[in-house]
């Protein structure tokens with residue numbers, strides 16, 4: 001067994017409502033897995049199950065080979081919850097010393113961690129005076145105490161500006177390089193692109209996709225959209241010839257499967273006299289994400 | 303284990319200090335003790351007991367209201383507040399045991415209450431002893447008062463934490479803490495008085511009633527302190543102090559049972575919290 005986190009066929013309900021349904025995934029040491037999903041998809045619930053706070057109805061979870069919530073599992077895992085506010089009248093250093101004491105790690109590590117997240121200067125100020133970004137970084141420093149084997153980060157960058165976000169992911173990459181397995185949740189593919197090794201998409205409690213971004217793009221098999229603008233009076237003829245959707249009086253959108261792109265463009269070339277412009281849009285990250293998180297007409301898009 | 307309890311303890315004590323709870327509690331207890339001492343000094347000359355004993359009696363009666371209130375205020379939000387802020391999830395994710403968190407918080411807040419009692423009552427006691435003629439009985443009565451007041455504080459810290467762990471929501475914990483205070487400190491006595499009036503003299507008055515009195519930690523505390531002072535001028539339920547069917551130590555045992563029970567129930571409940 002090499003996985004740091006192994007989840008198999010996990011099911012969990014809240015009073016009859018299924019929140020996690022047959023979820024299986026694993027994270028290896030040093031690997032970063034992004035868990036994507038809309039609000040209410042079940043991401044936080046999954047984290048709380050891995051921590052042993054919630055009991056699954058069926059399925060198994062193993063943290064470094066141990067049952068969730070057991071002493072050994074809690075030693076192996078560090079956690080940053082979605083929402084946390086530390087006591088306002090404690091300093092950043094005091095907050096870290098507290099968690100360091102609970103984990104029984106050397107106090108000397110605290111200053112090093114504060115430096116790693118860039119809080120060394122603010123270390124002795126009260127947490128109440130920290131900005132949102134600083135509080136989040138303090139939370140991350142807390143999650144890095146004792147070089148955890150598994151790092152659970154629940155929407156760690158929501159509400160951060162792009163620069164802070166970038167720095168945040170650098171610290172996470174550094175933790176992974178030191179051997180931690182990282183499972184983090186997020187709302188968007190753009191955000192975790194190039195920042196994580198693998199991506200899993202959760203929609204209404206079911207895992208709808210899992211793999212690298214390239215694999216997901218391939219599996220989605222989404223069409224490339226070609227938009228053409230017709231010369232005056234030629235739109236109807238083009239519509240008749242190629243089908244597609246009319247955007248307005250003179251523009252047309254054609255969906256085109258991955259393999260048929262060249263062929264379609266060649267055909268379009270034969271109608272050069274009727275065309276004014278061509279615009280090619282390959283499927284974007286948002287499209288891929290929406291493809292996998294679409295679960296039905298009543299989906300929760302909040 | 304001990305370092306983890308110590309970590310929770312240290313953090314909690316630091317907060318009690320920063321939130322000015324200790325200072326506030328000390329000031330309130332000190333001022334009331336001083337007021338009662340002045341009152342006792344005013345009437346003490348006419349009675350055969352010294353001022354310190356007299357003040358111990360009236361302070362025992364007042365402490366029944368004040369100390370539970372202070373202890374509950376200090377503790378009711380300790381767990382529910384952390385559940386709401388999300389910081390308890392962080393604590394519970396570490397290798398610390400749930401009961402260690404409960405016990406660490408309990409010890410820290412008990413120490414905070416006891417320090418307040420020690421400074422306030424200790425100072426006032428010394429002042430009275432130095433300024434008036436004081437015998438050994440008076441000093442013992444005062445020491446007993448301070449010790450049992452600490453015990454009473456510990457029990458209500460335990461009750462407050464238990465309520466906090468049972469409700470897990472600050473608003474509900476606050477309501478429950480007020481309810482507990484009213485019930486144990488005010489309504490219980492009223493109900494008992496009503497019952498003894500209705501029952502008159504008989505088996506209930508001699509055999510059931512005394513046990514009902516010490517079943518309540520606040521009453522047990524007061525009864526013990528008054529029963530140990532022969533000359534205590536007492537009325538109402540406390541008249542029982544002179545005709546107890548059991549030794550006053552039984553009241554201390556009742557306090558001990560409360561202490562163990564609140565810690566046991568609170569720790570057990572803390573294990574079941576979903577943070």
Ligand SMILES: Nc1ncnc2c1ncn2[C@@H]1O[C@H](COP(=O)(O)OP(=O)(O)O)[C@@H](O)[C@H]1O
Nearest residue numbers: 014015019037038039040041042043044045046
């Ligand atoms: N304690 C709870 N009791 C009942 N339902 C809950 C509870 N916690 C979460 N849920 C429900 O579980 C679903 C998943 O929630 P959550 O895991 O918080 O989603 P996410 O973190 O992906 O936004 C939601 O529909 C939510 O309403």
Ligand SMILES: [Mg+2]
Nearest residue numbers: 043044045082
């Ligand atoms: Mg969530």
